[in-house]
Structure formats: C-alpha cells, structure tokens
Amino acid sequence: MTDERTGAQVMCEALVREDVEVMFGIPGGAIMPFYHAMWEYRDRLRHVLCRHEQGAGHAAEGYARSTGKPGVCVATSGPGATNLVTPIANAWMDSTPLVAITGQVSSAVLGKDAFQETDITGITLPITKHNYRVSRAEDLPSVFREAFHIARTGRPGPVLIDVTKDAQQARLVPDWNVTLNVPGFSAPVGLDPRAIREAARILAGASKPLILAGQGVIISDAVAELRTLAERTGIPVVTTLHGIGAFPEDHPLSIGMPGMHGWVHVNRAIQECDVLLCIGARFDDRVTGKASTFAPRASVIHIDIDPSEIGKNVKVAVAIIGDARAALRALIELIPPRDAAIWLRNIRETQATHQHRQPYLRRPDTTELMPHDVYAALNAALNKRGGYRVITDVGQHQMWAAQLIEWRRPRTHITSGGAGTMGFAVPAAMGAAIAHPDETIWAIVGDGGFQMTNQELATIGQEGIKNVKVAIVNNGYLGMVRQWQQLFEGRRYSGTPLTGPSFAGLAEAYGLRGFTVDRIEDAEEAIRAAWDHDGSVVLDFRVEREANVFPLVPPGLSIGEMITREAPA
Amino acid sequence: MRHTLIALVEDRPGALNRILGLLRGRGLGLHSIAVGDSETPGVKRATVLVDTESVEQTIKQLNRLIEVLEVTDVTNAEYVVRETALVKIHAPEPRRDEIKTVADGFGARIVGSSPQTVVVEMTDTPDRLGEMIARVMAIGACETMRSGSLAMALAGPAPRVPAPAPEDATRVWWSQADGIS
Structure with missing residues (x-):
C-alpha cells in the first residue's frame, strides 16, 4: 500500500479537508475521473445529481447562503461549464461563497478545439474572485486550499477550479503541507481607530440618524451587535433586500426596506436623515435611485470589508474598512447612549399616513385571489410555526415577499438580488433544504421563473427531499416587465403574456404533491396542508393577473419620487 | 482624465488578461500598457496609462485582483x-x-x-x-x-515585496480536518 493517489482522489480529499459535505453537479467526459474517485468518498461527500448545471450552481448557492459555508458545484467541460456561468455571475453579484469545479479536456489537446473544450477560465474571468486552470496534479492541494480560502475570506464570492482530465488521472503522492501564499489577496486588515472615533463623533452629534443594514451584517455574523448599537442609540434601522433578517422587523426600531420598491416612509427618512450609517451594503442603484440625489442631507458613514465599495456610488464622509462585527463592536464602545425618539415618531407618522401595507386594496368589483392574500396567509403560517427559510426568485413576487412577510431572523430570506436571476428559487431552495433537513424551505416564485428551472423538481424527487414547499404566484405574465409596460409603455404587453402546463399536474408527474389554489378562502388551508405533508409540494396560486408592486420609484428618478398607486384610469 | 499607474503583478497565467478585462469591463479607456520583469523573480512591473473619471476606484478595483500586489498613481508625483x-x-x-x-x-x-x-x-x-x-x-x-x-517616480520607498505567509500557520489550518492519507 503506497500513499499514491490519483489527482481526482486528491480533489476529493481536499473537499473533505475543507469540510465539504455535499456537492451539486452533473458528470461528463472531462470530469469522469473525479466522479470515479468520488465513489470511494460517498460516505463523506454527498453528490446530488441535478438536471441542469444552472440548477446545480443555484443549489450550491442556496446551500451557501443558508449556512454561510462555501457551496460546491461540479460540471464537465464545454457546455457543462458554460451552464454554470449564470450561477457564478449570481454568486459574484451577491457575494456568495461558491467553489465551482469543472473538468477540462486533457492538456495534450488543450487549445486544439477538442470535443467539449471551452476556455471557461477566460469566460469566468470577470465574474469570479479568482479562478484556476490546473494541469499538474501536484498543484491540486494548494489550489483547492487557496480557492476555498479566497471564496470565504473577506467579501465572499465565487472561485472556479478547472482541472484537466490528465491532471485528474495522474498518480502522485500529495503534499498536504502547502503554504497559503496569496500576497495579492488582501485579507481584512485591522480597523482604523481614527475612522471609528470620527464615526462615533458624527453619530453622537446627529439629530436624524439612520442605519442602513445590508448583507454584510449577516455575513459577518453581526446581528447581535447591530441590535445592541440600535437599542443603545435609538437609531431607526433600514434593511436592504439582502439585509432582510439582519434586524428583526417586529422590533420597534425597524422601519423596513428602502429603494425602488421600498416604503415611502423609509425613502423619505433616507432623504431627510442627517447621518446615514451604512453597514455592509453597497448602495445598489435599486436602493439609491438616482445616486446624485440620494440622502442629500446626510453625512454617510460606510462600513465595508471591500475597499472598492467605498465611494463607488455614494460620497462618504467616513469610511470604516473592515469586518462589520468588529467595526460595530468598536463603535458600541465609543458611542454614548442617546435618544432619537422624536425622529422615529416623525417617521412613524409618515408611515401611518401612507398606510404602507395597504396599496394592495382589492378591487371593489372582483373576488379574485390577490397576491397579498397569499402573502398574508404565508406570513401568518411562517410566524406561527417558525423553523422555516424562504427562497425567492426575481420579479413581482420577490418584492411582495420582501414587503409583506415580517422577517425576523438572518439567513431566512434568500434571494437573487444583484444579478436578478430568474430561475434561482427552486434549485436554491433544494440546496437550502439539503443543508437544513429539519426545516421547511419555502420557494416563492413567479410562473416565469418557475418555468426556467423547474426541472430540478426531478432532483428533489430522486433525492427524496421532503422539505421543499414551492409557492408559485402565478399571474400568467412576466409580471414585473408587464407592470412597467402598463405604467410606462401604455399597456403594450409585448412578450409578457405567459402560459404553462398545470403546475400541480407537473409536480405530480415528478412524484411530488401539487395543488392549485384560486380562491381566497383556500389559501390558508393549502399552506397548512403543504406544510404538514411529509414530502415536497408545489402550490400553484392563480392570482389576479394585473396586480402591481407599489410603492415604486420610476427608474432613473430620486427615491423621493415614488408612485404609490395606479393612476386612475 | 489620463492617469499613469504603476502596478506590481504576480507573474501567473492570465494575470495581464485579468487587468485588461477589468479595465474593459468597467468601461475604462486603456491608452497603453507596458509590462516586464521587476527586480523580484516572479513579479512583473507594469506601466498603465488609463483614462478614468475616478482613479481611486480604478486602483481599488485593480487591487481586488488576486495577482495585483500594489498599484501606485504617479500622475501627480515627480516622475x-x-x-x-x-x-x-x-x-x-x-x-x-x-x-x-x-x-x-x-x-x-x-x-x-x-x-x-x-x-x-x-x-x-x-x-x-x-x-x-x-x-x-x-x-x-x-x-x-x-x-x-x-514611468518611474523619482522618489519613493525602497521596494518591498510582501512576505509569504509563515509556514506553521498553514499546518495548523490543515490539521483541523480529520486527516486522510
């Protein structure tokens, strides 16, 4: 017995050493040696065979976002690898730790347009934190180590490892005593005490301070610190789409989501505040609207681990570069207790005037199931039962979910934000369900996004995954586009009406349970039945077709200029 | 505005490609780039002339690339x-x-x-x-x-090459996993 291994075995061992327990993928010619080796590791490394590599990538993202650990996806060369491009781009935009492993043609034929050869490291250059092509098996231990280190350190993100077939097949005695030598990868540095002092000074002198909390709070595990800071200072807290869960929405200081579909009182508070403390958020244009008019009265204090986010979209008065939790702890030490009750009362008065949960008023002449009926029933069930996570897709249903569910815990709201990838929800829910078998994972998805990746229902069936509950908010349109066409393009519904099969029937065909719900009085019962069913379920909610998401900041305008209802016809 | 940047870059496959891709992807105009060996083996030094509205952003973005060790803007220095x-x-x-x-x-x-x-x-x-x-x-x-x-600035600190990570840190990290092999 020697210590000799194949490159493919070294890859498996590296994954075990990195605490990987599951990977999502599809085999093919150039990655076959890895699958061959995987068989010996099947008690330690679970492989989930997906139906499309995009599904594998999003499943790995769902795993990563719900656990904080890197997700792993696997594909073969050529089309297998290119099918991973969308999830890699999605992970890049949403700072999700993801390690994508692809097979590559043998080095002997590399560069000769070999069968299923694609330059995947070239293709993914701008959407990965880093990527590697490995053609020497000896490099595998250090490359895997670096890749996982880079994926999860600092601002997390995707890393791709492309391994030629001959490197997987080569025999070697691996040297695991590798030195992590990435001098150009600036790991988080210590906080600048002057910046902390200056931020504390500005906050202490503010009369209308506001906290804008993003996903960085969740990634750095700073939820408790954020709460301490808010409670100690009485500063109201706004949570971005990815910041949902960083601060409980039933807390008296929580005022909700900002931006394009944020609440009127939140956007007005941003426009009025004199100090804006932004923690782990990157001032996406969906948050700022027209950036030059964003928070015009505010001194902005920006805490971010990525220096390139400072001053990118919004001018900042003080930049604190570093880990959000460390920064918040340092700030808490320096900020004296204070009170912002009058300011908060003003915000609440605006909120009361605009009755923010009421723009979904049922039309007087219809009894159709409205989206808000579905969310009301879901919200009641989620908060009564607990033990859930919700994955949303992209579009109207995503904004309704962000607005209408009362979010309370980190990593319970997972969505595709920066990239806006339709088709994210079903596979991501599958990944989260595998990571959390004792929880109920809801996928809320539109009928458009559902039809992009619903092939993964077959994977859910094959793997015996019982805890995915899909709620389709089905309006027979690509609804967000249709809404823009209605509001800004004179109802020219070009390319947006959408049909589909019976989604309940489709679920049954895949061996899951499926129910169609089209009456208000059935919504609650359907959700209860789905939750209690010992298996994965698809609920097809046939909702009013032309319901809209309000409030809405028209694209390119200031967030102070919101549309709160349809113009009277 | 045109800026003259000097970058120290690890000599790894694709490093130059990444720099060019980043400038293109961010919509910045590349006027010229000249690359060659630096005084340190395995490290290249490049002079990049780039048109950018925000040179700070450009430098930060370049610094995000794993192979980029250091970027200096000499435009307003004596050089x-x-x-x-x-x-x-x-x-x-x-x-x-x-x-x-x-x-x-x-x-x-x-x-x-x-x-x-x-x-x-x-x-x-x-x-x-x-x-x-x-x-x-x-x-x-x-x-x-x-x-x-x-380009070369007239003044400046003596060249400093980042030291590799101490080896023992590595061993601790790997030993956390249950050893196989």
Missing part, C-alpha cells in the same frame, strides 16, 4: 516617462543622409537597414518620439513600433 520607438522608413539611398540628420538631431540611432528601408531607434518622451516620427514621415513611408510608456 519620468520614457518610451522606445522603432521606425522603419522606406527611403532610397539618396535620402539616407536626411534621415541621419533628423536622427542625430533627436538623439536617435540608425540600428539597421535594407536596400529599401532604414530602421531608426529612439528612446525619449512620447511627445519627442511623435515629433521625430512626424519629421521622418515627410521623408518616406513609415512603419512605427512603440513600446508604450514606461
């Missing part, structure tokens, strides 16, 4: 710029003296010739190269090959 040009001038014998006169005037050298052509080499500021080229173009058809600008 020298040099560029080398090779110019092939198509000129018959009788006009060669004229070329030599121009070359001498600019401190350029004739480095080779063929029956139809003369090749002149000159190293100077980009502007001076332009002037010389304009003059010889009046003599005969020219083909030019320019190196792109090389």
